[in-house]
Amino acid sequence: MARTKRQKPADVDTPSSGEQAPNAVWFKPVMFGFLLLGLVWIIVYYISAGTLPIPAIDVWNLAIGFGIAFIGFIMATRWR
Template identity: 65%
Template sequence: MARAKLRTPTPADDLRTGADAPNPVWFKPVMFGFMLLGLAWIIVFYVSQGTLPIPDLQSWNILIGFGIAFVGFLMTTRWR
């Protein structure tokens, strides 16, 4: 009997499943949206001299803006 020859997989055989799958269409706009929203939050806070976006939070508005932008930057680690 002849032995079955094992074939090594080629890049063409890659079905892009699991971690190698490309991101959905909405991923990039949401990622950049978070980064821009965080930047806009901080700019509005500085331009309004602390009266906007949420006056009761005072300087915590800066942390909120950086937090929103940080979510966008974290999303860049998953961008394919």
Template identity: 65%
Template sequence: MPESKSRRRAAKGPAVTRSTKAQKPNAVWFLPVMVTLMLVGLFWIITYYISDGGLPIPGITNWNIGIGFAIALAGFMMTTRWRS
């Protein structure tokens, strides 16, 4: 029975990237805004708990927690776009 020819494997080249453009770093204001949003959200929630529900906006009770989390979440979402 004749032997089959062995196949040559293609040489692996450099990995292909999706974008050939170099990514630019973020604007100067990006990092301070990101950190500020996270801290404001944290302080919003702390203020609500320390004031026993009276502050920062009286009358909306537990929605203050949602507002604080939304502000902090906006800051955390910015971390996914941060480049140094």
């Protein structure tokens, strides 16, 4: 009886040559956190008639809210 070499099982976690590795475990919660935080920031600004979250910067609160949400959106384009 001829002996054959045993083949190692394919590594499921190892990406093949054309694929990219999946994101880290923390990536999705942080991404959704940025998206939701930006949305909440903007909603709070509108509901409080511009007195919250930071009253001294007035309409720049919108820029901050959209900036935070934009970070989440950029992360969403990198999500695998």
